[in-house]
Amino acid sequence: xxxxxxxxxxxxxxxxxxxxxxxxxxxxxxxxxxxxxxxxxxxxxxxxxxxxxxxxxxxxxxxxxxxxxxxxxxxxxxxxxxxxxxxxxxxxxxxxxxxxxxxxxxxxxxxxxxxxxxxxxxxxxxxxxxxxxxxxxxxxxxxxxxxxxxxxxxxxxxxxxxxxxxxxxxxxxxxxxxxxxxxxxxxxxxxxxxxxxxxxxxxxxxxxxxxxxxxxxxxxxxxxxxxxxxxxxxxxxxxxxxxxxxxxxxxxxxxxxxxxxxxxxxxxxxxxxx
Amino acid sequence: xxxxxxxxxxxxxxxxxxxxxxxxxxxxxxxxxxxxxxxxxxxxxxxxxxxxxxxxxxxxxxxxxxxxxxxxxxxxxxxxxxxxxxxxxxxxxxxxxxxxxxxxxxxxxxxxxxxxxxxxxxxxxxxxxxxxxxxxxxxxxxxxxxxxxxxxxxxxxxxxxxxxxxxxxxxxxxxxxxxxxxxxxxxxxxxxxxxxxxxxxxxxxxxxxxxxxxxxxxxxxxxxxxxxxxxxxxxxxxxxxxxxxxxxxxxxxxxxxxxxxxxxxxxxxxxxxxxxxxxxxxxxxxxxxxxxxxxxxxxxxxxxxxxxxxxxxxxxxxxxxxxxxxx
Numbered sequence: 001x002x003x004x005x006x007x008x009x010x011x012x013x014x015x016x017x018x019x020x021x022x023x024x025x026x027x028x029x030x031x032x033x034x035x036x037x038x039x040x041x042x043x044x045x046x047x048x049x050x051x052x053x054x055x056x057x058x059x060x061x062x063x064x065x066x067x068x069x070x071x072x073x074x075x076x077x078x079x080x081x082x083x084x085x086x087x088x089x090x091x092x093x094x095x096x097x098x099x100x101x102x103x104x105x106x107x108x109x110x111x112x113x114x115x116x117x118x119x120x121x122x123x124x125x126x127x128x129x130x131x132x133x134x135x136x137x138x139x140x141x142x143x144x145x146x147x148x149x150x151x152x153x154x155x156x157x158x159x160x161x162x163x164x165x166x167x168x169x170x171x172x173x174x175x176x177x178x179x180x181x182x183x184x185x186x187x188x189x190x191x192x193x194x195x196x197x198x199x200x201x202x203x204x205x206x207x208x209x210x211x212x213x214x215x216x217x218x219x220x221x222x223x224x225x226x227x228x229x230x231x232x233x234x235x236x237x238x239x240x241x242x243x244x245x246x247x248x249x250x251x252x253x254x255x256x257x258x259x260x261x262x263x264x265x266x267x268x269x270x271x272x273x274x
Numbered sequence: 275x276x277x278x279x280x281x282x283x284x285x286x287x288x289x290x291x292x293x294x295x296x297x298x299x300x301x302x303x304x305x306x307x308x309x310x311x312x313x314x315x316x317x318x319x320x321x322x323x324x325x326x327x328x329x330x331x332x333x334x335x336x337x338x339x340x341x342x343x344x345x346x347x348x349x350x351x352x353x354x355x356x357x358x359x360x361x362x363x364x365x366x367x368x369x370x371x372x373x374x375x376x377x378x379x380x381x382x383x384x385x386x387x388x389x390x391x392x393x394x395x396x397x398x399x400x401x402x403x404x405x406x407x408x409x410x411x412x413x414x415x416x417x418x419x420x421x422x423x424x425x426x427x428x429x430x431x432x433x434x435x436x437x438x439x440x441x442x443x444x445x446x447x448x449x450x451x452x453x454x455x456x457x458x459x460x461x462x463x464x465x466x467x468x469x470x471x472x473x474x475x476x477x478x479x480x481x482x483x484x485x486x487x488x489x490x491x492x493x494x495x496x497x498x499x500x501x502x503x504x505x506x507x508x509x510x511x512x513x514x515x516x517x518x519x520x521x522x523x524x525x526x527x528x529x530x531x532x533x534x535x536x537x538x539x540x541x542x543x544x545x546x547x548x549x550x551x552x553x554x555x556x557x558x559x560x561x562x563x564x565x566x567x568x569x570x571x572x573x574x575x576x577x578x579x580x581x582x583x584x585x586x587x588x589x590x591x592x593x594x595x596x597x598x599x600x601x
């Protein structure tokens with residue numbers, strides 16, 4: 001098993017080292033995410049104060065939900081792998097096809113690196129800021145509340161599944177490059193769909209009731225909404241199995257779809273240029 | 275049994291056509307026209323283990339398509355293709371583990387990583403054992419003179435340095451067959467010699483089968499015992515360089531430097547070029563032996579210097595293509 005996984009481990013670790021070089025991007029990202037976190041929280045606080053209706057998600061949970069979203073933004077499958085895009089455009093993809101490993105697994109491994117490496121750089125400063133600094137500067141209500149031990153462990157499981165699901169969607173975006181080459185259209189559609197339908201912009205419980213049943217059964221809820229609500233306790237621990245099942249179920253479906261599309265894409269691929 | 279068997283291989287591409295200009299682009303939205311290009315139109319050849327075969331042809335003749343099919347990257351429309359008993363695109367993974375590929379215009383090294391890290395990645399991707407890797411790596415570092423390049427990020431290498439590293443990268447897993455697609459493209463004279471020397475050794479000392487596509491006829495003359503010429507998706511010629519010459523023309527060229535700027539002519543020779551006092555004559559050595567031709571010219575004219583040569587291989591190939599288009 002160790003032997004079988006060796007190429008994928010090597011690829012992930014190389015990509016990790018490469019992506020970790022972009023420290024300036026990480027610093028900029030942290031500031032941007034803190035800014036957006038404040039904007040979102042202020043908007044929700046305004047809503048919260050202006051209504052007496054029952055809250056589907058209490059404000060304290062909304063604040064935690066928002067900070068988790070900002071800290072884990074890079075795990076969302078919102079873009080194509082720029083390396084794969086460059087390879088498809090330049091024709092260097094020919095080399096990728098000369099490697100004695102399964103191409104889907106290779107691209108999935110690339111997706112894991114792409115989704116986790118930038119996150120690792122951002123998640124620690126973001127958490128320290130939202131969990132420790134905010135209460136110190138008197139913004140206790142806006143903080144990222146620490147989870148209970150049980151919810152924390154459950155969240156860790158759900159987060160792993162969310163990344164696996166996100167990588168399956170990333171792989172699909174990359175595979176679509178075989179048809180579109182630039183992928184800009186698909187990326188735009190996916191970025192909007194993912195950020196809206198995962199709960200990144202508006203937490204899913206705040207959507208109207210009629211939308212709930214649809215949103216909850218789409219794959220995107222598993223990327224952010226489900227793990228975040230496990231964290232805050234909005235989803236009780238005894239429902240964890242159902243959350244994981246939904247995430248893993250969609251992962252299996254999307255991986256199968258990706259494999260099928262890749263096999264078809266490879267039959268028609270014309271490696272660019274001489 | 276031959277190591278590589280290609281029989282009646284056909285590959286067509288659909289090319290979308292679009293009329294030029296804005297109006298052409300608008301019309302293209304409503305109706306796409308396609309035309310079909312037969313990149314490979316019934317290509318057949320066999321290659322034995324340990325051969326060093328040159329594969330030449332003009333741009334768009336089908337060279338790269340053949341190489342990509344043999345590498346398992348492209349699926350042909352019809353025909354048979356076996357490399358070491360395997361159909362490349364059907365048994366891609368075991369197949370590619372046994373071949374090495376260099377596409378001269380692209381690199382397989384990781385742009386942002388030092389060269390040695392790319393090598394280590396390839397070691398892991400090809401699952402080469404640490405001992406085998408160390409041995410092969412040291413060997414390649416010595417032969418290709420890579421010691422100083424190992425810690426340099428790939429993006430900082432010159433083209434010649436990069437090509438040497440790319441050659442090493444393609445051979446770390448010790449493949450018995452290597453496809454080199456224009457490995458000398460864009461290189462300076464010194465780097466070209468280094469690459470040629472390396473390819474020659476690889477074939478002679480390690481018995482690696484090499485299929486080399488190139489536009490550089492010096493590559494072919496110094497390296498290849500056998501030359502396949504492809505044009506318009508068809509094999510035009512297959513044999514030694516001498517065979518190829520013999521098929522196209524028996525002509526010899528006699529170049530003379532005259533003492534005086536005077537006209538020169540002979541009933542059995544044609545003047546093919548003249549620059550000042552230097553004249554080049556073409557003649558058929560079977561009609562008039564070279565010694566006789568030299569005697570005739572030197573007795574009729576005052577000569578400062580002369581030499582006899584075969585027409586350059588470029589000329590031979592150009593005539594072969596011209597004859598192909600004419601028929």
